[in-house]
Amino acid sequence: xxxxxxxxxxxxxxxxxxxxxxxxxxxxxxxxxxxxxxxxxxxxxxxxxxxxxxxxxxxxxxxxxxxxxxxxxxxxxxxxxxxxxxxxxxxxxxxxxxxxxxxxxxxxxxxxxxxxxxxxxxxxxxxxxxxxxxxxxxxxxxxxxxxxxxxxxxxxxxxxxxxxxxxxxxxxxxxxxxxxxxxxxxxxxxxxxxxxxxxxxxxxxxxxxxxxxxxxxxxxxxxxxxxxxxxxxxxxxxxxxxxxxxxxxxxxxxxxxxxxxxxxxxxxxxxxxxxxxxxxxxxxxxxxxxxxxxxxxxxxxxxxxxxxxxxxxxxxxxxxxxxxxxxxxxxxxxxxxxxxxxxxxxxxxxxxxxxxxxxxxxxxxxxxxxxxxxxxxxxxxxxxxxxxxxxxxxxxxxxxxxxxxxxxxxxxxxxxxxxxxxxxxxxxxxxxxxxxxxxxxxxxxxxxxxxxxxxxxxxxxxxxxxxxxxxxxxxxxxxxxxxxxxxxxxxxxxx
Amino acid sequence: xxxxxxxxxxxxxxxxxxxxxxxxxxxxxxxxxxxxxxxxxxxxxxxxxxxxxxxxxxxxxxxxxxxxxxxxxxxxxxxxxxxxxxxxxxxxxxxxxxxxxxxxxxxxxxxxxxxxxxxxxxxxxxxxxxxxxxxxxxxxxxxxxxxxxxxxxxxxxxxxxxxxxxxxxxxxxxxxxxxxxxxxxxxxxxxxxxxxxxxxxxxxxxxxxxxxxxxxxxxxxxxxxxxxxxxxxxxxxxxxxxx
Numbered sequence: 001x002x003x004x005x006x007x008x009x010x011x012x013x014x015x016x017x018x019x020x021x022x023x024x025x026x027x028x029x030x031x032x033x034x035x036x037x038x039x040x041x042x043x044x045x046x047x048x049x050x051x052x053x054x055x056x057x058x059x060x061x062x063x064x065x066x067x068x069x070x071x072x073x074x075x076x077x078x079x080x081x082x083x084x085x086x087x088x089x090x091x092x093x094x095x096x097x098x099x100x101x102x103x104x105x106x107x108x109x110x111x112x113x114x115x116x117x118x119x120x121x122x123x124x125x126x127x128x129x130x131x132x133x134x135x136x137x138x139x140x141x142x143x144x145x146x147x148x149x150x151x152x153x154x155x156x157x158x159x160x161x162x163x164x165x166x167x168x169x170x171x172x173x174x175x176x177x178x179x180x181x182x183x184x185x186x187x188x189x190x191x192x193x194x195x196x197x198x199x200x201x202x203x204x205x206x207x208x209x210x211x212x213x214x215x216x217x218x219x220x221x222x223x224x225x226x227x228x229x230x231x232x233x234x235x236x237x238x239x240x241x242x243x244x245x246x247x248x249x250x251x252x253x254x255x256x257x258x259x260x261x262x263x264x265x266x267x268x269x270x271x272x273x274x275x276x277x278x279x280x281x282x283x284x285x286x287x288x289x290x291x292x293x294x295x296x297x298x299x300x301x302x303x304x305x306x307x308x309x310x311x312x313x314x315x316x317x318x319x320x321x322x323x324x325x326x327x328x329x330x331x332x333x334x335x336x337x338x339x340x341x342x343x344x345x346x347x348x349x350x351x352x353x354x355x356x357x358x359x360x361x362x363x364x365x366x367x368x369x370x371x372x373x374x375x376x377x378x379x380x381x382x383x384x385x386x387x388x389x390x391x392x393x394x395x396x397x398x399x400x401x402x403x404x405x406x407x408x409x410x411x412x413x414x415x416x417x418x419x420x421x422x423x424x425x426x427x428x429x430x431x432x433x434x435x436x437x438x439x440x441x442x443x444x445x446x447x448x449x450x451x452x453x454x455x456x457x458x459x460x461x462x463x464x465x466x467x468x469x470x471x472x473x474x475x476x477x478x479x480x481x482x483x484x485x486x487x488x489x490x491x492x493x494x495x
Numbered sequence: 496x497x498x499x500x501x502x503x504x505x506x507x508x509x510x511x512x513x514x515x516x517x518x519x520x521x522x523x524x525x526x527x528x529x530x531x532x533x534x535x536x537x538x539x540x541x542x543x544x545x546x547x548x549x550x551x552x553x554x555x556x557x558x559x560x561x562x563x564x565x566x567x568x569x570x571x572x573x574x575x576x577x578x579x580x581x582x583x584x585x586x587x588x589x590x591x592x593x594x595x596x597x598x599x600x601x602x603x604x605x606x607x608x609x610x611x612x613x614x615x616x617x618x619x620x621x622x623x624x625x626x627x628x629x630x631x632x633x634x635x636x637x638x639x640x641x642x643x644x645x646x647x648x649x650x651x652x653x654x655x656x657x658x659x660x661x662x663x664x665x666x667x668x669x670x671x672x673x674x675x676x677x678x679x680x681x682x683x684x685x686x687x688x689x690x691x692x693x694x695x696x697x698x699x700x701x702x703x704x705x706x707x708x709x710x711x712x713x714x715x716x717x718x719x720x721x722x723x724x725x726x727x728x729x730x731x732x733x734x735x736x737x738x
Contacts, residue, residue: 345611349558349589352609356591356602366590368576380576382590390558390587396577402542402549403572428540435669438679463680467667468541493572495546495582495683495704 001035002127003074004064015062023066024051034066068094078127080232085118088229093171096144098137100227111152119150134158137227138219142169142188158220163189170219173210176203180212191216236263236271236326245281245318253306256324257299270295270332276306278313279321286313291362293353293386295330301351305358357386370394374443376491377406398441399461401471401492408489411472421460421472427490432464440474455482461494469494529642530660531635536650537666540571543685544665548616548646549582550704550715556585557613560606565594566620567650581706583714586613596623600630607637607645618648622655632658654690662691668701687717 004023008014015021020040024031031051040061045054055061072094079097082089085108088100101114108114115131122129132143134153139162143151146169153161165188167180185191191199191212199213208214218225238259240252253276264271272295277287288309296302306324335344356365366382367390373379379394414424414431421437439460455476463469471492476482534544552559561574579588589612591602596619606615615638619626631647635658638645647659654662666686673681687702689695700717708714 343610345557347611348609349611352560352605352611353589355605360591360593360598360602364592366592367587368590370576376575376577385589390589393576393580393587395580400578400581401572401575402546402578402582404575405572436678436680438673438676461680463670466538467669467684468538469667469670469680469683492575493540493542494680495542495549495578495685 001037003071004035004066006126008064019060019062020045020058021062021064022051022054024063025066025068031063034068071095078125082118083232085114088227090227090229092141096141098141098227100137100229101133115150115152134161136219136221137225138170138215139221142219145169155221159189159192162219163187163192167191167212170212170215171210172212172215176206176210176212188216234267236260236269236329237323238263238325239321239323242320242322245320247315247318249276249278249310249313249315249319249322250307252322253303253324254299256322257302257306260324260326261297261299261302264297264326264329264332268331268333269326269329270297271302271326271328272330273326273328274302274306275325275327276309277323277325278315278319279323280316280319282316284316286315288313289327290358291354291386293350293357294347295332296351296354297332301354305354308355308359353385357384362386367391368393374446376400376404376443377408399438399494401469402495403493405491405493408473408491411488411490413488421462421474422488425472425488427470432470434462435465436463437461443473453482455480455486459491529638529644531631531638531645531647531658533631533657533659533662534646534648535652535654535662535664536571536648537664537686537688539651541650541665541667542571543667543683544648544650544663545571545574545618546582546683546704547663547665547685547687547702547715548648549579549584550702551646552582552584552614552616553644554583554585555613557611558586558589559584559613560589560591560602560609560615561618562591562593562599562602562606562616563618564596564599564620565592567618567648568592570620571618571650582704583706595625597625600625600634603634603645603647604637607634607643608641610641610643612643614644614646616646616648618650619652620650622649622652626655628656628658631656635659659691660693661689661695664688664690665702671703686720 001023005014018039020043021037022033022040022045023035025034027050029050033045033047033049033051033054036045036047043058045058051063055063072091075091075095075097079089079091082097082099086099086101086104090098092098105111105114108117111133115133119129119131130144130149132140132147132151132153134140134143134151135155135158139153139158142165143153143161146165147161151161167185167188168177169188180186180191185194196213203211203213214223217223238256240256242252260271271292273289273291275287275289277285279285288306290305290309292305335347337344353365362384365385367385367388368380369383369388369391370380370393371378409427411422412426413422414426416422421434421439423434425432425434437460440458443457443459445454445456457473457475458477459471459473461469461471470490471494472488472490474486474488476486478486534548536544563573573592574588574590576588593599593602599617599619603615603617606612626649634645634647665688668684668686670683671681673679683704685702686699688699689697691697699720701720703716703718705714705716
C-alpha cells in the first residue's frame with residue numbers, strides 16, 4: 001500500500017484520505033482485496049474479502065490493481081538495505097523482514113535505541129513498519145504481526161509475551177486454526193498448557209511448516225531455527241591508489257583492466273557494463289560508463305573502449321584514486337579459439353559494436369526493425385544495435401526505391417496531363433521532363449493511426465530524360481473534400 | 496541475345512562482342528577482391544552508385560556495415576531497407592549514421608578490421624578535407640590486410656585524389672524495356688566507367704542488374720558499350736577465346 005501511494009503520488013493526485021482505497025488481486029472467484037488503506041481498515045474491510053462484496057457494502061470504494069511481484073522485489077531490496085543494522089537479514093513471507101541483530105544492538109546504543117532508529121528510518125523511506133524484538137525468530141514475527149507494536153521481549157518473559165497472542169499467529173493454515181478454535185484453544189497460552197502428548201497424537205501427520213507444536217517449539221527456543229540469509233551481491237571492483245595526484249588516467253588503465261578481468265575470470269563472468277571513476281583531490285569525482293554488446297573479459301578490448309571515453313573527463317587538480325567496476329556481469333565460459341587461427345566472426349562483430357557505440361553513441365549504430373504499415377516511411381525504424389538483434393526484412397512484391405527522402409520534398413508541377421504524373425516538374429531548382437512512368441499505386445491513409453482528413457497518395461515511378469528514376473506521389477485527388485488542389489511530392493530515388 | 500535497347504529491338508551481338516571476361520567487381524573468389532574501391536556518382540541525386548555497390552556485394556549472410564554522413568543522407572536520401580531484397584542482399588545492414596565525414600572514415604576503418612562483416616560501405620558527400628589521399632590510403636591498406644571489400648560512395652565529387660585500387664563512375668541510363676508495359680521503366684541500366692584501376696584495364700560498360708537471374712554471378716552484367724574503341728585491345732582474353 002505504501003509503495004502504491006508513493007508511485008501514484010508521482011503520477012497523479014491521490015484520492016482523499018477519507019476515501020477507502022483497496023488494492024485488488026485476482027482470486028479464485030474474481031478479484032479479492034490484497035491490501036487496504038487506513039481509511040478502509042477503519043471501515044472494517046479486511047484482506048482476502050471479495051471486491052464485489054466490499055463494493056456492495058461501501059459504494060464509494062476506490063479499487064486499484066495490486067502489483068505483487070513488484071512488492072516482493074521491493075521487499076528483497078529493503079531486506080538488503082536493512083543490512084545497515086546487522087549482517088543477517090532475510091525476507092519473511094510476503095510482507096516481513098527478519099533480522100538477526102545478535103551482537104549488533106550495542107552499535108546503535110542498545111535495543112530500544114536501535115528499534116527506534118529502525119522505525120524512524122523506515123518512516124523516512126515512506127514505509128510503515130511494525131517492529132518487535134524477541135530472542136527467537138518465530139516469536140519476533142508473531143509479536144510484530146499480532147503484538148502491541150515495538151515490543152522488546154527478553155528470554156525470561158518470552159512465554160508471558162506470547163501467551164495472549166491468537167493461535168493464528170503461528171501461521172498454521174486455516175484448517176488447523178479452525179480445528180484449534182473448535183477445541184477451545186484460542187491463544188498460545190492455552191495451547192502451551194495442554195499436555196504435549198495429546199497434541200502430538202493429533203498433529204503428528206502435519207508437515208513441519210504448519211505443525212503448531214513444531215512452530216511453538218521454535219518460537220520458544222526449544223529447537224534451533226537458524227536464519228539462512230542470502231549472500232550479498234558481489235561487487236566487481238578494481239582500484240588503484242596513487243601516492244601523488246596525477247592528471248592522466250591512461251597509464252593506470254591497463255593494470256585496472258587486468259585486475260578486473262582476473263577477478264571476472266575466477267568467477268567465469270564477463271562484463272556487460274563498466275564504470276570508470278576518478279576521485280579528485282578536491283573531493284569531487286567523475287565517472288564514465290561503457291557498455292558491451294556481449295559479455296567480455298578481454299583486458300585489451302575493455303581498454304580500447306575506455307580509452308576512447310577519456311577525452312571529456314575533467315581531472316581538475318589531479319586525482320589519487322581510480323576505480324573500475326563492472327556494474328553488470330553475465331556468465332561467460334572459456335571459449336576455444338579456432339585451431340587454424342581463424343577469428344570468431346560473431347565475437348568480432350560484437351567487439352566492433354562496442355567500439356562504435358562507445359565512441360559515436362548508442363542511437364547512431366542501428367539495426368532495422370520492421371512494422372506492418374502501408375506508408376513507406378513507417379515500414380522501417382531503427383533500433384539501437386547494442387541490445388537488439390537484426391530483424392528479418394519483409395518481402396515486398398512492389399518496386400520500392402533504393403533511397404528514401406525523409407521527409408518527402410514538395411515538387412512544383414510545371415505541366416501536367418489529366419491522367420498520370422506531371423509531364424514536367426521542378427525539384428530542387430531543376431526542371432525534369434518525364435519520359436516514362438508507371439503507376440499509379442494508390443496508398444490509402446491508415447485510418448486507425450492517421451488524423452482524420454489525411455489524404456490518400458497516388459505513387460508514380462517516373463523516368464526522366466537522362467535515365468534517373470524517381471518515386472513521386474500526389475497527395476489527394478481533386479474534389480475529395482479534404483483541402484484544395486492536390487500537391488505533389490518527391491519521396492524516393494530508384495537505382 | 497540481349498534485349499538491349501529502350502525501343503524494344505532485340506540486338507544480337509556476335510560472340511566476339513559479348514565480353515565475357517569482365518569480372519564482377521565484388522566477386523569474392525576473384526583474386527584481389529578485398530580492396531578499397533571508389534564509386535563516384537555521375538550526376539546529382541543519382542542512386543546508380545548505391546545500386547551498383549549493392550549489386551556487387553559478396554553473396555554472404557554476414558552483416559554489411561553501411562556508414563553515411565549527414566550531407567549524403569540529406570542530399571540523396573537514406574538507404575531504404577525494403578528495397579534491399581531486390582538486390583539480393585542476404586545479410587542484415589548495420590547502419591552507422593553520423594554527421595561528420597571524419598566519423599565516417601573512422602567507423603569504416605574500425606569496420607575494415609572486423610572479420611565478421613561481409614563488406615564495409617561508406618558514403619561521403621562532396622570532397623571534405625578529411626577525405627584526403629592519406630585517409631584513402633589508410634583505408635586501402637586496412638582493407639587489404641583484413642581481406643574485406645570496402646566501398647566508398649562519393650557523391651558530388653569530381654574525382655579528387657584517391658588511393659583506391661579501383662575507381663568507378665556510375666550514372667543512370669534509360670532503363671530497359673518493360674516486358675509488359677511500353678510506357679513503364681523496366682530493369683535498371685547504368686553506365687559504369689572504370690577510369691582508374693590497378694591490375695586491369697579501364698573501360699566503359701553498360702551495367703544491367705536483373706534480380707531474377709538464376710545465379711548470383713549472372714545478376715550484375717557488364718556489357719561493353721558500342722562505339723567504345725577497339726574491344727580486342729581492352730579484353731584480349733575474350734578475343735583470344737573467340738579466335
